[in-house]
Amino acid sequence: MKLYDFLPSGNGYKVRLALAWLEIPYELVEVDILTGGTRTPEFLALNPNGRIPVLELDDGTCLAESNAILYYVAADSLLFPSDRLEQARVLQWMFFEQYSHEPFIATSRFLLHYREQTPEVVADLARRRQPGLAALSVMERHLEGRAFFVGDAFSLADIALYAYTHVAPEGGFALDDYPRVRAWLERVRLQPRHVTIDAGEPLLSSRAQ
Amino acid sequence: MKLYDFLPSGNGYKVRLALAWLEIPYELVEVDILTGGTRTPEFLALNPNGRIPVLELDDGTCLAESNAILYYVAADSLLFPSDRLEQARVLQWMFFEQYSHEPFIATSRFLLHYREQTPEVVADLARRRQPGLAALSVMERHLEGRAFFVGDAFSLADIALYAYTHVAPEGGFALDDYPRVRAWLERVRLQPRHVTIDAGEPLLSSRAQ
Numbered sequence: 001m002k003l004y005d006f007l008p009s010g011n012g013y014k015v016r017l018a019l020a021w022l023e024i025p026y027e028l029v030e031v032d033i034l035t036g037g038t039r040t041p042e043f044l045a046l047n048p049n050g051r052i053p054v055l056e057l058d059d060g061t062c063l064a065e066s067n068a069i070l071y072y073v074a075a076d077s078l079l080f081p082s083d084r085l086e087q088a089r090v091l092q093w094m095f096f097e098q099y100s101h102e103p104f105i106a107t108s109r110f111l112l113h114y115r116e117q118t119p120e121v122v123a124d125l126a127r128r129r130q131p132g133l134a135a136l137s138v139m140e141r142h143l144e145g146r147a148f149f150v151g152d153a154f155s156l157a158d159i160a161l162y163a164y165t166h167v168a169p170e171g172g173f174a175l176d177d178y179p180r181v182r183a184w185l186e187r188v189r190l191q192p193r194h195v196t197i198d199a200g201e202p203l204l205s206s207r208a209q
Numbered sequence: 210m211k212l213y214d215f216l217p218s219g220n221g222y223k224v225r226l227a228l229a230w231l232e233i234p235y236e237l238v239e240v241d242i243l244t245g246g247t248r249t250p251e252f253l254a255l256n257p258n259g260r261i262p263v264l265e266l267d268d269g270t271c272l273a274e275s276n277a278i279l280y281y282v283a284a285d286s287l288l289f290p291s292d293r294l295e296q297a298r299v300l301q302w303m304f305f306e307q308y309s310h311e312p313f314i315a316t317s318r319f320l321l322h323y324r325e326q327t328p329e330v331v332a333d334l335a336r337r338r339q340p341g342l343a344a345l346s347v348m349e350r351h352l353e354g355r356a357f358f359v360g361d362a363f364s365l366a367d368i369a370l371y372a373y374t375h376v377a378p379e380g381g382f383a384l385d386d387y388p389r390v391r392a393w394l395e396r397v398r399l400q401p402r403h404v405t406i407d408a409g410e411p412l413l414s415s416r417a418q
Contacts, residue, residue: 049309049347063297065304072297088272088281091300095274098308100258138258 001026002056004046006033008113010106010163011066012053013197017159018070020193022077034114066163067094070156079156089150093157096138097164104132106164109171125172136168136178143180147187154191162188167197210235211265213255215242217322219315219372220275221262222406226368227279229402231286243323276303279365288365298359302366305347306373313341315373318380334381345377345387352389356396363400371397376406 003019003026005012019026031037031052038050047054047064055063055072063069074080081087108128115121139161142149149157166185168175175182188194212228212235214221228235240246240261247259256263256273264272264281272278283289290296317337324330348370351358358366375394377384384391397403 048350049305057294061294063294063301065301065308067304068297068301071300072293075293075296084281084284085266085270085272087284088277091280092272092274092277095276095304095307096258098304099274099311102308103312141257 001058002029003027004029004031004043004052004054004056006031006037006052007198009033009052010167010197011051011102014066014159014163015053015055015069015073016195017163018074018079018156020195021079021159021191022074023193024073067098067156067160070094070160074156079154079159081151081153081155083151086151090155090157093149094160096135097160100131100138101135101161102164104128104135105168105171105173107171108132108173109164109167112171129172132168132171132173136165136173136175136181139165139184140178140180143184148184154188158184158188163197210267211238212236213238213240213252213261213263213265215240215246215261216407218242218261219376219406220260220311223275223368223372224262224264224278224282225404226372227283227288227365229404230288230368230400231283232402233282276307276365276369279303279369283365288363288368290360290362290364292360295360299364299366302358303369305344306369309340309347310344310370311373313337313344314377314380314382316380317341317382318373318376321380338381341377341380341382345374345382345384345390348374348393349387349389352393357393363397367393367397372406 001024003012003015005016005028007013007030016028031043033052037043038047038052044050046056046062049064051064053064053066053069055069057063063072071080080090108125111121111125111128146152148154149161162185165175165181166189175185210233212221212224214225214237216239225237240252242261246252247256247261253259255265255271258273260273262273262275262278264278266272272281280289289299317334320330320334320337355361357363358370371394374384374390375398384394
């Protein structure tokens with residue numbers, strides 16, 4: 001399998017975390033989203049929506065959307081529960097991540113690091129602050145008395161939420177007021193075969209470009 | 210089962226469409242999101258993220274996130290394929306819907322219908338225009354030679370995307386330039402036991418409040 005990815009991306013990192021945990025080898029193909037790498041005709045042929053990560057299977061089939069890729073690689077593993085209601089809960093947190101968390105916490109990190117701080121960007125960051133804090137509060141409250149997000153076992157829900165929460169301070173979201181979130185981040189970090197976001201450490205790696 | 214919902218919501222409508230197709234009876238509990246109905250302590254006890262729809266099972270267990278609810282009610286039906294890759298593709302379109310479609314097309318409809326058109330709201334609508342058009346273009350391109358979004362069979366992907374696409378014009382997104390999308394909308398509308406967004410038509414309905 002090939003993973004088209006941009007190392008600083010938390011969406012790509014989710015997939016790298018899961019593949020490492022599952023000990024599934026893959027080839028990493030780095031795509032520079034900052035210089036239009038996801039807007040070339042070649043890349044749009046892989047994902048017409050123009051976003052990384054994309055997983056390319058050995059027969060050339062491509063799959064997009066980080067959380068759908070997570071399901072594909074892990075649905076028959078211990079990262080996805082066997083009970084239908086618990087499966088739906090894992091998906092509930094994955095949809096929460098994409099709708100109520102990523103557009104605020106991840107996008108703020110992107111705007112702070114990769115965009116000139118024009119008045120428009122500063123205003124954009126301000127608009128994303130309150131929803132980002134709300135997402136962290138929902139997580140903090142949910143983690144009361146819980147080690148992980150669903151059913152007390154490490155799952156795709158934790159992987160999906162870890163990716164951008166552990167770098168939330170880079171988006172201006174300090175985690176001082178979220179002690180349960182911080183303790184949960186540490187539990188995720190201590191999972192076997194953990195990789196860091198910048199390293200990726202695929203078992204088999206070829207860096208294109 | 211009880212469905213806490215707000216009839217004009219496309220997110221809630223997805224669940225009503227699926228439950229009608231599946232002939233699963235449920236009780237509809239209307240929550241007025243415009244007057245703070247999702248911010249009461251009672252509602253936040255059902256979903257700490259303060260959003261409809263919420264599905265309450267007979268034992269009191271609650272599930273949030275429209276697309277996670279769809280999975281829960283339909284994962285063992287013909288609305289969800291049995292092949293792993295096709296399952297992941299259905300989820301790919303459901304995540305696309307929540308990340309690349311809903312925040313632009315659905316939110317524009319909400320802003321146009323329920324908010325005073327202040328300069329801030331007008332600017333907000335303008336920012337959501339280009340991403341909304343991009344989402345419709347991705348759909349139009351994907352539907353070339355396809356009757357439905359995944360594997361040529363009606364699935365949860367179609368239900369998730371139909372909900373806000375069929376009312377896209379109410380958000381200022383005319384569909385004249387998207388003939389394949391319009392033909393696909395009609396195919397979805399002709400599915401058995403179709404219900405309209407304002408009717409809901411649950412098999413068993415009690416309207417609270």
